[in-house]
Amino acid sequence: MTPLKYLQAYPPALQDKVRELIAQQRLGEHLAKRYPDHHDVQSDKALYAYVADLKQQHLKNAPGIDKVLYDSKLDVVQRALGLHTAISRVQGSRLKAKKEIRVASLFKAAAPEFLQMIVVHELAHLKEAEHNKAFYQLCNYMLPDYHQREFDLRMYLTWRELPETNR
Template identity: 75%
Template sequence: MTPLKYLQGYPAHLLDQVHRLIAERRLGDYLGRRYGGRHEVQSDKALYAYAMALKQEHLRKAPPLDKVLYDNRLDLTHRALGLHTAVSRVQGGKLKAKKEIRVASLFKEAAPEFLQMIVVHELAHLRESEHNKAFYQLCEHMLPGYRQLEFDLRLYLTWRELSPA
């Protein structure tokens, strides 16, 4: 049986279904039917505008974002699909914190729903730093169906890893 490293912690009955899809070579078909499209957000400038629109819609009072970009250094080996950081610098006599979001470049090729899910995830960290109940409630508020999208993204990552290059 193929180890499902992106799906650890999910119930056994779900993992059995995934194993069955993999064995029958139908995982790609399942994902293609659900998430067949590709988004238009291909540049860092477009990604910044996309993230700012989501932030404006759901998190108006959250700290401002200074930078949002695709990062080709983020990858699955580091177990990071996105990062939120606060870079603090002294400017004059004040300490300024600049908020940044970096999204793994693999999302340039992903379905629009997966890009939205990862951006919502990173934006939620502006308000909740930990992956706790409040964090996931905020994600679900910003993107109804967030939990299913996160599961399907994990399926997508599994499929990418199993597919021949």
């Protein structure tokens, strides 16, 4: 049985369905049918505008974001797809925290739904630091099918790691 590292927390029946799609070399086809589009958010400037727009729609009272960018080292170095940080700096006699969101650069070529899911996840961290019930309720508020998109994103990551001959 092939271990599915991105899908380990899901029920065995779901994992078996994914394994079946892999065995039939249809996982990529399945994902392409569900998510056929590509987005135009290719630069850091466009990503900042995209994130700011989502924040304005759903989290008007959350702290502002100082920097948003694609990071090519994220998924390789930190095994993360997105990252939110608050960098504290001393400016005169004040301590200022700059909020940053970094998105793995693999999302430049991913479906717009996957980019949106990652951005929603990182925006939710502005209000909820931990991955708890309140955090996931906030994600669902901003993106009602959040859990389905997270599962599909995990299938996409599984597909990306398959050898070319099994795609």
